[in-house]
Structure formats: C-alpha cells, structure tokens
Amino acid sequence: MTSKKKNTGALSEKKGVIQPDSLNQNVANKVKASRKKTPQLSEIINGLTEGNKASLSRAITLIESTAIQHQNKAKQLIEACLPLANKSVRIGITGVPGVGKSTFIEQFGKLLVDRGSKVAVLAVDPSSSISKGSILGDKTRMEALVNESNAFIRPSASGDSLGGVARKTREAIILCEAAGFDIIIIETVGVGQSETAVHSMTDFFLLLKLAGAGDELQGIKRGIIEMADAIVINKADGENIKAAKLAKTEFNRALHLYPAKESQWTPKTLLSSALKNEGINEIWELIEEYINKTKANNYFSEKRKQQNKFWLTQTIENRLKHDFFSQPAIKKELENQLRALDANETTPFEAAETLLAMSSNRTN
Amino acid sequence: MTSKKKNTGALSEKKGVIQPDSLNQNVANKVKASRKKTPQLSEIINGLTEGNKASLSRAITLIESTAIQHQNKAKQLIEACLPLANKSVRIGITGVPGVGKSTFIEQFGKLLVDRGSKVAVLAVDPSSSISKGSILGDKTRMEALVNESNAFIRPSASGDSLGGVARKTREAIILCEAAGFDIIIIETVGVGQSETAVHSMTDFFLLLKLAGAGDELQGIKRGIIEMADAIVINKADGENIKAAKLAKTEFNRALHLYPAKESQWTPKTLLSSALKNEGINEIWELIEEYINKTKANNYFSEKRKQQNKFWLTQTIENRLKHDFFSQPAIKKELENQLRALDANETTPFEAAETLLAMSSNRTN
Structure with missing residues (x-):
C-alpha cells in the first residue's frame, strides 16, 4: 500500500495524533552541542594553561578563525585566559629583509631560553595575506629555536586588513602569556603601518639595521627611529666592523634629534653579529635595564594602558567609518x-x- | 484698578477674546529680517565680485563667525562665490620663525603684483588661538605689500581646532578667488599638523629654510621635505652664501631619498635673499614651470579633486567620532x-x- 492510496475502505482509520516525543529535541541538541563543545574548549584551555604548545597552537587557530561559529568560543577562550595574561615582557623587532632578522631572533631566543625563560615568537606581516608568503612561514627558519621545549614559534596571522591582523596578534599575545610564556617577541617587516602597529602592542621596540651610508635617513623619514628604544647594527663582523661603528655614530646622532621620551629612557645604539652570536647578551641586558627603569617610574604599566586605549579607540573609529560609508x-x-x-x-x-x-x- | 482686584461687582465683565493682530508677527519679523539681511549680503557679494577689498574683508569676517545666525548667510555667500572661484594658483609657504618668511612673502608678493597679478595672503596658525598671537597679526609687517591696491593680506583665522581653522581658510580662498585674486599665498608655521593642512589646500608647497647643519633631518623627520615642491634657502647673502650653497647640496641629497612624485615634478632647491630681493624671480619662474607641467599632465586638477575628497572625508570622520564619543x-x-x-x-x-x-x- 502506497501512501498515495486513499483510505476509503472499511478498515481505514483516521490518522491519529502523533505522540509527542518525551524528549525536547531542541534542548537535546543544545545539550549535545554543549557537551561536545564545552569539553573541547575546556580541554584547550586546560592544556594551554598547563603550557601545552599543541593546545596553544589550537587556541591561536581558533581566535584566527573567521567562521561565525568560532567567534563565541574565541571570546570564551580569551576571557578564560585574561586573568593569567599580561605578565610577560613584549618585545617588538623590526628590520628590512636581509638584515638578518631570523638569525638574530633565533640567537636572542636561545639566549633567553637558556636563561630560563619561556619565549614565544609571533609575527605581524600584512603583506603575507597578499603575497601568500609569510615572514615566519619558512619552516627551515629558526630550526634551533623551534626545537626548544620552552620556545613557541607561530607564523603571522593572515587577514584582509592590518587592523584584523593586529587584533589577532594581540589576542595571540594573551594566549601565549596565559600559557606561561614570559617573553613575547613580535617580529615585523617594514611594510605599510605594520611597524606602528607592532610598536603599539609591545613594551620595547628594537630596530635592526645594517651599516650603510644614508640608511639612517630612511628610518627618520618613516618615523621608525622615533619609535625605537634601541637600534642594533647587525652583521657587525669581519670587514663590516668599521662601517658598523660609523653607522653607530650616525644613528646616535639621529637619535639625539628627538626630544626626551615619556619613558625617560634614552634610546641606545648597539652592535651585534647574530651569525657569530656576538653582542646578543648586551642587548638583553639593555632591555632588562629598560624594564627595571620603566617599572620603577611606572611608565611600563602606563604605556600598556595607553596601548589599550589606542586599540579601543582605533577599533571604534574604524567601525564608525566603515558603517557610515558602507x-x-x-x-x-x-x-x-x-x-x-x-x-x-x-x-x-x-x-x-x-x-x-x-x-x-x-x-x- | 489693579489686575489683582477681583471682578465681582455688577459692572464686571467676562474677559473677552483678544482680537488677533491683523499681521502675523512671525511672518513680519521674517520679512523684516530678510529685507535687512538680503541687501546687506547682496551688497557684500556685489562688492566682493567687483574686487572691493573692504567687501572681501567683511565676507571673510562673516564666514569666520561662529554665531548661529551668520551660518546661513555664510552658506549663501559661499554658494554665490563658488562659480567664480577655483581659478587661482594656491601657493603654500612654510618655515620656522626667523627664516624671514614675512620679508620673503612681501618681496614675492610685490613681484607678482608688479607682473600684473592680484595677490591674497592668508595664514593658517593654529597656535594663535592659544597664544592670542598671530603670524600675520603684526600690523607693521608687509607694509609695502599691504599698501598695494592689488594685494590683500588677512591675518589667520582663529578657531578651537586646526580643522575649524582649515575650513575657514579654505572658504576664505574661495572668497578671495571670487574677488579676482589670481594668486593665493597661504602662510603657516611648523606647528602641529598645520603644514599638512596647508599642503592639502594648495597647488604648490614651498619650504623656506636657513643654512644650518643638521636642519635637514628635522624636515625629513616631520615629513615636511616629502611635501615640498621646492625648498628655498633664504638669507643666502653676505657671509651666509657658502653655508647656503652647502645646505642646498644637503637638501638636494635629502630630496633624492623620496620616490618620484605623482605630479612627475622633481622638487628643486633654490637660494634667495629676501632682504636683498635676490632669487625671488627664479622662484616664481620655477612655480610657473610647475604649473605648466602639472596642467599639461592633468595633475593640477587631479590634485584639487583629491584635496576636495580629503577634506570631505576628514570632515565626516571627525564628526562621526565627535558624535559617538560625546x-x-x-x-x-x-x-x-x-x-x-x-x-x-x-x-x-x-x-x-x-x-x-x-x-x-x-x-x-
């Protein structure tokens, strides 16, 4: 008997009322979903707060996701991590391609790990979303550091705007901090406004330079020297030493053009050879000196407050503009x-x- | 009989309905106001378009007024002037105090008047509203130029924000143009963002400099050199000549740091002595060369379009922020x-x- 056959015979029955399910399926689905979701998220959070790097990776992937269904989870994740965050030192490092940035960060990171720190390296690279390249994407880079259990390296987040990339990076910082990383290095290349963005999310801003006449003018022009807490002339080895010393004098002259910083910190120029692992220790000592000084005069926390206010205001202004003009x-x-x-x-x-x-x- | 006495006697009357006035007072007031206003405004407009400097002065005072009752008038005034405007060459001139700006502008202005031009000099000075001083406020300045019938000099508008001052200056440009002034000089000092504002409302941007080692770095740092279409080393006379020639070389070196301009114009460095009236003619020849070149390649009008778009966007963004946060x-x-x-x-x-x-x- 097909369902299309009319029930007109003597044995036909009126269609009865379907007995309602004793279980509310909507509620059941919600409970199921939450059973499924909550352990996953709490699993990530537990792993992350125990310092598990795989959990940290998964957490960062979650906050980087643009999928709507991940946004609430990402929010919960951040909220869970916030009380554990904000206790690291955040160091921004910039320099043009060829300056030896990855070798420098590797040596610098290893030094810090050897001194007992847990080091996370993140990157802000707005160009990667266009070129599909990434400054930390090359797996062969920083091989020695990547194998350290107390080091965590993450390629740059992609995104369709610097604002988006910056937001994801700032949230990744919170996650790394909650995972117990006490030194966060944010690497960037001098593309567009990426240096300004990194400067606005770090405590100490380090500019890597090469010896080379006229180069200092470029940095002044683009406002990078003004942001630097230290300038490091890298590749100061072999035949380069003389030129590097000359560049040091030039950059110190350039640094004197600027008025005293609110931090009461006088930026300094140092020499290093990342390749020969020379001068790296002195750079960390300089950063420690900076931290001690700015924590004593309260600038350290004041700057973070200003940065928070900056990102709050920027986010609102961008949205207002977007909402209006769209x-x-x-x-x-x-x-x-x-x-x-x-x-x-x-x-x-x-x-x-x-x-x-x-x-x-x-x-x- | 006072009004307080109760009308309870036999002769008392019920209070009647007051006969309405045969004239609607609101309408009457409006008519009166418009009778009073319209001739005044049309008088100003007529005077202004005939090139009357007193009318031009009154017109600028009107657009500078912050009184609500003047805003509609100001709007009508601008609307009446717009069809006659936009036909001048707008030249921005900046330089630190002591560079000899007023002597330079006086000599430059006189040269242009002698060549048959009508020259208006306006100023953007956001500091004047704070210090109550004004870069063009000193009546003893530019005495020779001020007495020329074909020259018009107006001290800077005051205002509580650079945006406000800039708007008033841009509107004053329109009025000057409608009054037949074919060269508009906008003077500014290097305070805050005033140079960027002036650069964004002029066709040609001239930077006045003194010979002095290291000075060029300041200009690079603040982004002023990047905006300049020409750099003029002033006070290149007597014992200064050698230093001025050296500075010229330095500034030319600095200019070469920048990529080619959209205008396809290569900025040049010149020497002048405003005091001895030397080199002024060459500067005007250079500006004429610029105008011919950029009118030929259509950049001249393209830049004005971009400037209009810039001010439109700026005005909206500032208002959105203000409306939100207030x-x-x-x-x-x-x-x-x-x-x-x-x-x-x-x-x-x-x-x-x-x-x-x-x-x-x-x-x-």
Whole structure:
C-alpha cells in the first residue's frame, strides 16, 4: 500500500495524533552541542594553561578563525585566559629583509631560553595575506629555536586588513602569556603601518639595521627611529666592523634629534653579529635595564594602558567609518557629491553636511 | 484698578477674546529680517565680485563667525562665490620663525603684483588661538605689500581646532578667488599638523629654510621635505652664501631619498635673499614651470579633486567620532571599559564591541 492510496475502505482509520516525543529535541541538541563543545574548549584551555604548545597552537587557530561559529568560543577562550595574561615582557623587532632578522631572533631566543625563560615568537606581516608568503612561514627558519621545549614559534596571522591582523596578534599575545610564556617577541617587516602597529602592542621596540651610508635617513623619514628604544647594527663582523661603528655614530646622532621620551629612557645604539652570536647578551641586558627603569617610574604599566586605549579607540573609529560609508544610500550620494565637488558646485564641508544629514535622518 | 482686584461687582465683565493682530508677527519679523539681511549680503557679494577689498574683508569676517545666525548667510555667500572661484594658483609657504618668511612673502608678493597679478595672503596658525598671537597679526609687517591696491593680506583665522581653522581658510580662498585674486599665498608655521593642512589646500608647497647643519633631518623627520615642491634657502647673502650653497647640496641629497612624485615634478632647491630681493624671480619662474607641467599632465586638477575628497572625508570622520564619543551614555561606559581594561578584565576589542553595541541599540 502506497501512501498515495486513499483510505476509503472499511478498515481505514483516521490518522491519529502523533505522540509527542518525551524528549525536547531542541534542548537535546543544545545539550549535545554543549557537551561536545564545552569539553573541547575546556580541554584547550586546560592544556594551554598547563603550557601545552599543541593546545596553544589550537587556541591561536581558533581566535584566527573567521567562521561565525568560532567567534563565541574565541571570546570564551580569551576571557578564560585574561586573568593569567599580561605578565610577560613584549618585545617588538623590526628590520628590512636581509638584515638578518631570523638569525638574530633565533640567537636572542636561545639566549633567553637558556636563561630560563619561556619565549614565544609571533609575527605581524600584512603583506603575507597578499603575497601568500609569510615572514615566519619558512619552516627551515629558526630550526634551533623551534626545537626548544620552552620556545613557541607561530607564523603571522593572515587577514584582509592590518587592523584584523593586529587584533589577532594581540589576542595571540594573551594566549601565549596565559600559557606561561614570559617573553613575547613580535617580529615585523617594514611594510605599510605594520611597524606602528607592532610598536603599539609591545613594551620595547628594537630596530635592526645594517651599516650603510644614508640608511639612517630612511628610518627618520618613516618615523621608525622615533619609535625605537634601541637600534642594533647587525652583521657587525669581519670587514663590516668599521662601517658598523660609523653607522653607530650616525644613528646616535639621529637619535639625539628627538626630544626626551615619556619613558625617560634614552634610546641606545648597539652592535651585534647574530651569525657569530656576538653582542646578543648586551642587548638583553639593555632591555632588562629598560624594564627595571620603566617599572620603577611606572611608565611600563602606563604605556600598556595607553596601548589599550589606542586599540579601543582605533577599533571604534574604524567601525564608525566603515558603517557610515558602507550604507548603500551614502555610497550613492557620495558619488553625487564628489561629482558636484569636481564641478565646483559645492565645497567639501557642504558636501559632508549633506551626507551626515542623510545618515542621521535614517537612524532617527 | 489693579489686575489683582477681583471682578465681582455688577459692572464686571467676562474677559473677552483678544482680537488677533491683523499681521502675523512671525511672518513680519521674517520679512523684516530678510529685507535687512538680503541687501546687506547682496551688497557684500556685489562688492566682493567687483574686487572691493573692504567687501572681501567683511565676507571673510562673516564666514569666520561662529554665531548661529551668520551660518546661513555664510552658506549663501559661499554658494554665490563658488562659480567664480577655483581659478587661482594656491601657493603654500612654510618655515620656522626667523627664516624671514614675512620679508620673503612681501618681496614675492610685490613681484607678482608688479607682473600684473592680484595677490591674497592668508595664514593658517593654529597656535594663535592659544597664544592670542598671530603670524600675520603684526600690523607693521608687509607694509609695502599691504599698501598695494592689488594685494590683500588677512591675518589667520582663529578657531578651537586646526580643522575649524582649515575650513575657514579654505572658504576664505574661495572668497578671495571670487574677488579676482589670481594668486593665493597661504602662510603657516611648523606647528602641529598645520603644514599638512596647508599642503592639502594648495597647488604648490614651498619650504623656506636657513643654512644650518643638521636642519635637514628635522624636515625629513616631520615629513615636511616629502611635501615640498621646492625648498628655498633664504638669507643666502653676505657671509651666509657658502653655508647656503652647502645646505642646498644637503637638501638636494635629502630630496633624492623620496620616490618620484605623482605630479612627475622633481622638487628643486633654490637660494634667495629676501632682504636683498635676490632669487625671488627664479622662484616664481620655477612655480610657473610647475604649473605648466602639472596642467599639461592633468595633475593640477587631479590634485584639487583629491584635496576636495580629503577634506570631505576628514570632515565626516571627525564628526562621526565627535558624535559617538560625546554621547553621555558612551562617555560613562567608556570610563567603565577603560577601568576594566586597566584591570585586565577585558580586551580593547571586546570593550569596543560593548560601546558600539550601546550606540547602535540607541539609534535602532
């Protein structure tokens, strides 16, 4: 008998009411989902707080995820890690390709691990999302450091904007700190505003340089020297030593152009040879001196507060702009106003008033 | 009989309805105001477009007014002037105090007047609103130029923000152009972002410098050299000549650090002695060369379009920020969020979400 056959015979029955399930499936699914989810997340959190690097990796992957269903989990994860975070020293390191950044970070990281620290290396590289390359992506780099149990190396997060990459990196810092890493190194290359972003999320900003006439002007021009707490002339070995010493003098001259820093710290220029493992120890001693000084004068915590406020404000401002200019009506009227501007029929201020009035009418 | 006496006697009357005035006073006032206003405004506009400097002065005073009742008038004024505007060459001139800026502008202005131009000199000086001084306020300055019938000199607008000062200056440019001034000089000192503002409202940006070792680094640091279309080493006379020639070489070296400009213009360094009226003519020839080149390659009008877009966007962004952060509820919650941030109980991104959610709830 098919279901299509009409029940018109003597033995036909009226279709009865289906007995409701004794179990509410919605509730059951939620319970199932939470049983499935909660242990996973708590597993990650437990592993992470015990210093398990695989858990830390999974945690970072979770916060880097752009999937909607991961966002709540990521939020819970951050919330669980926050009380354990903020206790590290965060060091930003920048320098153009070829300056020997990875060799330097490897030697520097090994020194710190040998001194008993747990070292995490993260990267901010806004170019990687375009070129699909990554400054820490090359697996053959930092081989000695990567095998240390107390070192954690993570290639740069990808993202469609520097703001997005910076947010993920800042959240990764929190996770690394909760996992017990007490020194976080953030590596970047001089692309766009990435150095400013890294400077705004670290306690100490180190600029790696090569000896080379005229190079100091580039750094001044781009505002990098102004941000540096120390400049290290790398590859100061062999025949380079003389040029490196000359560069040191030049950079010290450049550093004197700037007014005293709020940190009361006077930036210094040092020489190093990462290849020969020379001068690395002195750099760490300088950073320790900086930490002691700025913790004593309270600048250390003050700077972190300022950084928090900076990222809060930046996030809001970017969203306000995005929300305004992405309204279809505004987009259309903006084109009209730009046309009127090009024809000298209005002023930028008058055009702005028109657009702003449209948006406020919409929401009122 | 006082009004307080009760009308209880036999002769008392019920209070009647007051006969309405046969004239609507609101309408009458409006008509009166418009009778009073319209001739005044049209008088200003007529005077201004005939090139009357007193009318131009009154017009600028009107657009500079912060009084609400002047804003509509100012708007009408700008609208009337716009079709006559945009036909001048706008030259930005900057340099530290002591560089000889006013002597230079006086000689330069006189040269242009003698060549048949009508020259207006405006100033952007955000410091004047704080110090109550003004870079063009000194009446004894530019005496020779001020007495020329084809020259108009106006001290800087005051305002509580650089944005406000910049807007007033840009509107004053329109008025000067409508009054037939074909060369507009905008003077500024290197305070805060004033040079960037002036660069964003002029066609040609001239940097005045003195001979002096190390000075070029300051300009590079602050991004001024990058903006310059020409650098003029002033006071290149007497014993200074040797140092000035050396400075010229240094600045040319600095200029070569920068990539080619979108204008396809290669910035040049020149020498001048405003005091001895030497080198001024060469500077104007250079500016003419720039104008011819950029008009030929269409950059001249393209740059003005970009500037309009810049000011439009800036105005909107500033207003969005101001409107958001000035909400009392947001102000209060911002304090809470900053406290939570300082206590490491939240992240800047989470705090931003909370604040943004508050604001969007309010308007929905």
